[in-house]
Amino acid sequence: MIAPDDALRQLARAYGVHLGFHDLQGAEHGASPDTLRALLGGMGVDASTEAAVIETLAESQAHRDEAHVPDEIIATAGTRVSLPVSAPCDWMVLDESGAEVMAGRAGNSIDLDPLPVGYFTLHAATPDRRTESLVLSAPQHAPTVPDVTGRAKGWGVCGTLYGLRSGHNGGLGSYADLPAALRALAKCGAQFFGLNPIHALGWAADEMISPYSPTHRGFFSTDHIAPRAGLGPTPKGDLVDYPTFRRRQRAALRAEYARFDATPAPERKAFQVFRAQGGPVLDTFAQFEALSATHGEDFRKWPEALRKPGAEAARAASADVGFHQWLQWRAERQIDTAQAAALDAGMDFGLYLDLAVGARPGGAEVWMHRDTIAQGVSIGAPPDHLNPEGQSWNLAAHAPARLRAAQYKPLRAMLRKLMAKAGILRVDHALGLLRSFWIPDDGSPGGYVSQPFDSLLAVIAIEAAQARCVVVGEDLGLVPDGFREKLNGAGLLSYAVWQYETPGDGQLCPPRDLRPFALACFGTHDTPTIKGFWYGQDIAWWQRMGWLSGGETSARHDLRARQRQGLRAMCDLPPLATPETIAASVQAKLCTAPSALVALQLDDLLGGLEAQNLPGTVDQHPNWRRRNPVTVERLSEALPADRIRAFMPADRSGTDQKGPTQ
Structure with missing residues (x-):
C-alpha cells in the first residue's frame, strides 16, 4: 500500500x-x-x-x-515512422479534414509512410478496444532567416504601435499609420518593424492599456482601427490619453458601422466571406465582446447563465454580434494592408508581431476555452530577492493534459492567425514552453508545472513552416541546461539583449560574443534606451520608486560608470561624445554581432531617453503611453538613414547560408 x-x-x-x-x-x-x-x-x-x-x-x-500506441506521436515530416504495438490491430491515418491518408494491418508495429508537415490522427483498433493518437508531423526546424530571405543575416527596427503620431489617428497609433512607418523604415534598409502585442484588449476593458494583458490572443485590438473619416492629428502631448481617445474612436466606429449597409456591395460581400471563414470561433468571440459591453469585461461577474458560451449567451448577445465581427474584419484588413505595403517596399519580413504569455482570467480566451484552461491558478514567478512572496501576473494558464486532449487547437489557431499577418513572430517568455510557475488562488504557495515542450515546439514549427514565418523565443532569465539548444534545434531564434549580456564583472560583453542563432538588440520596451542607459535614467527611476537604498544606488552608478567605460573602448567613443554620437556608435557596434537578426529600437533612432515600461509598476510610471516625437509622415526625414546605411555591415545582406544549431 x-x-x-x-x-x-x-x-x-x-x-x-x-x-x-x-x-x-x-x-x-x-x-x-x-x-x-x-x-x-x-x-x-x-x-x-x-x-x-x-x-x-x-x-x-x-x-x-x-493504449495500443501513445496518445501523441511526434514525427519528422518526410521520414518513416515505426510504432511498436502491444497486439495486432487495424490502423488508419486521417488528415485534418478527416480524409484517409493511409491504412493497414499491424502485427508487431505500425509502419507509417513519410507524412508532409501537418497534423494527423492515427486510429488503431482491435476487437475489444480502440485508440486514437495525434500525429504531429513537424519539419526538421522552423524557417530560418536564410530559408526565408536567402541571406545569412538581417536587421530591422522595433517600436510601439500606440506611440505612432500621424495627421489622422486622433491620439493613438493606428493600423493605418503602419504603411507610412514601414515605408520609411524600408528606405533605411530595415527588413522588419517589430511591435508589442496587438492582441484584443477587450471592448469593455476601459482601464486596460498593457498589451501584455489581453482578453484574447487570437483576435486583434480594436483600439488601433482607423475610422475611414479619420480623427484628426495626434495631440501635441507626449503621453497617450486612452480614455479620451477611446471615447472618440469608438463613437466614430459605431457611426461607421451604422452606415455599413450603404457601402458598395463588394465590401459587404467581403465582410460576409470573413464571417463565414471565421466560423463558430469568431461568433463566440463576438458574443463575448457584445456581452461584456453590458455586463463588464470580467465574465466571472456575469449572470450565472452567461458565464460559458452556449445558446443563452448567443441569444443575449445577438443584437451586437455583427458589430464586433465587423471590428475584427476592419482590424485584419488594415493589418493586411500594412503587411502588403511592407513587402511592396522591399522588406523581407515586414511586420514582426509578439505573442503574449497568456490572457486575463476573466477575458474572452478563458471564457471560450474553459475545457483547456487551468482553474483556480494564475501564471506568475517564484519568490526571489525582490519579491519574497512571488508574483502573480494575473494571466490564465492552459492545463497541459487538457491542451493535449484538445490537440493544441487553441494554440494552433492563435499561431496561425498571427503568422498569417507577419514575417516574424516573437514568443514572449519562451521558458513557459518548458515549465510555468502557477500560483493557486487559494493562497497556497506556488509551484512549477512542466509543459509538453517537445510537442509545443512541434506545433510552433508546423505553423511557422506553413506560414514561412521566422520565430524568436524570448529566453531571458535563468535558462535550464539544454533548453536553449533544444529551442534553437527546433529553429527558434534566441533573444540576446546586449545590456543584459554581462559576465561576472558586470561589464557588457563584446558584440562578437552574442549568440549567433539569435535576435540581438541593445534593449527592449522593459529596459532603458541607449541614452537612458548611458545617463542612468533606469537607476534614477528605481531610486525614485524606493527600490534602492542609498548604498545600492551608489553601487549601481559605479557599475554603470564601468559599463560606460567599456562601451567607450569597444565603440571608440571620446570622453565627451554627444548623445547622438553615443547612440550611433553603440548601434553600429551592435550590428557587428554574429546574430542572425539585429533589432534597433525606434526610440534610440529618434533620440529617446525614457523607457516605454518600468516592470513592477502600474500607475507610478507612464507605462505604454509614450509617443514618438515625430509623425509617420515625417519619419523618413527624422530617421538617420545615411548613418544607418554607413554602419550596417555588408554581411547583413550577404549570401552566406547558416542553419540552426543542433
Whole structure:
C-alpha cells in the first residue's frame, strides 16, 4: 500500500507538477501537499482526498495499459515512422479534414509512410478496444532567416504601435499609420518593424492599456482601427490619453458601422466571406465582446447563465454580434494592408508581431476555452530577492493534459492567425514552453508545472513552416541546461539583449560574443534606451520608486560608470561624445554581432531617453503611453538613414547560408 503523501507525489509527477524548485540563491523550496493538491486541482485532477488520489492514479495507469500506441506521436515530416504495438490491430491515418491518408494491418508495429508537415490522427483498433493518437508531423526546424530571405543575416527596427503620431489617428497609433512607418523604415534598409502585442484588449476593458494583458490572443485590438473619416492629428502631448481617445474612436466606429449597409456591395460581400471563414470561433468571440459591453469585461461577474458560451449567451448577445465581427474584419484588413505595403517596399519580413504569455482570467480566451484552461491558478514567478512572496501576473494558464486532449487547437489557431499577418513572430517568455510557475488562488504557495515542450515546439514549427514565418523565443532569465539548444534545434531564434549580456564583472560583453542563432538588440520596451542607459535614467527611476537604498544606488552608478567605460573602448567613443554620437556608435557596434537578426529600437533612432515600461509598476510610471516625437509622415526625414546605411555591415545582406544549431 502506497503511503498517502507518496501517492500524492506520484500523482503530481504523473501530471508534471514539480515537487520543488531552487530559488535564485540556490535554496530549495519543497512543494507542500496543499500546493500539489491545488495545482492538480487546477488541471481538473481530483486530489482532494487520499481515496481520490489512489483512484486517479489507478485510472491513469489503466489508460496507459490499454493504449495500443501513445496518445501523441511526434514525427519528422518526410521520414518513416515505426510504432511498436502491444497486439495486432487495424490502423488508419486521417488528415485534418478527416480524409484517409493511409491504412493497414499491424502485427508487431505500425509502419507509417513519410507524412508532409501537418497534423494527423492515427486510429488503431482491435476487437475489444480502440485508440486514437495525434500525429504531429513537424519539419526538421522552423524557417530560418536564410530559408526565408536567402541571406545569412538581417536587421530591422522595433517600436510601439500606440506611440505612432500621424495627421489622422486622433491620439493613438493606428493600423493605418503602419504603411507610412514601414515605408520609411524600408528606405533605411530595415527588413522588419517589430511591435508589442496587438492582441484584443477587450471592448469593455476601459482601464486596460498593457498589451501584455489581453482578453484574447487570437483576435486583434480594436483600439488601433482607423475610422475611414479619420480623427484628426495626434495631440501635441507626449503621453497617450486612452480614455479620451477611446471615447472618440469608438463613437466614430459605431457611426461607421451604422452606415455599413450603404457601402458598395463588394465590401459587404467581403465582410460576409470573413464571417463565414471565421466560423463558430469568431461568433463566440463576438458574443463575448457584445456581452461584456453590458455586463463588464470580467465574465466571472456575469449572470450565472452567461458565464460559458452556449445558446443563452448567443441569444443575449445577438443584437451586437455583427458589430464586433465587423471590428475584427476592419482590424485584419488594415493589418493586411500594412503587411502588403511592407513587402511592396522591399522588406523581407515586414511586420514582426509578439505573442503574449497568456490572457486575463476573466477575458474572452478563458471564457471560450474553459475545457483547456487551468482553474483556480494564475501564471506568475517564484519568490526571489525582490519579491519574497512571488508574483502573480494575473494571466490564465492552459492545463497541459487538457491542451493535449484538445490537440493544441487553441494554440494552433492563435499561431496561425498571427503568422498569417507577419514575417516574424516573437514568443514572449519562451521558458513557459518548458515549465510555468502557477500560483493557486487559494493562497497556497506556488509551484512549477512542466509543459509538453517537445510537442509545443512541434506545433510552433508546423505553423511557422506553413506560414514561412521566422520565430524568436524570448529566453531571458535563468535558462535550464539544454533548453536553449533544444529551442534553437527546433529553429527558434534566441533573444540576446546586449545590456543584459554581462559576465561576472558586470561589464557588457563584446558584440562578437552574442549568440549567433539569435535576435540581438541593445534593449527592449522593459529596459532603458541607449541614452537612458548611458545617463542612468533606469537607476534614477528605481531610486525614485524606493527600490534602492542609498548604498545600492551608489553601487549601481559605479557599475554603470564601468559599463560606460567599456562601451567607450569597444565603440571608440571620446570622453565627451554627444548623445547622438553615443547612440550611433553603440548601434553600429551592435550590428557587428554574429546574430542572425539585429533589432534597433525606434526610440534610440529618434533620440529617446525614457523607457516605454518600468516592470513592477502600474500607475507610478507612464507605462505604454509614450509617443514618438515625430509623425509617420515625417519619419523618413527624422530617421538617420545615411548613418544607418554607413554602419550596417555588408554581411547583413550577404549570401552566406547558416542553419540552426543542433
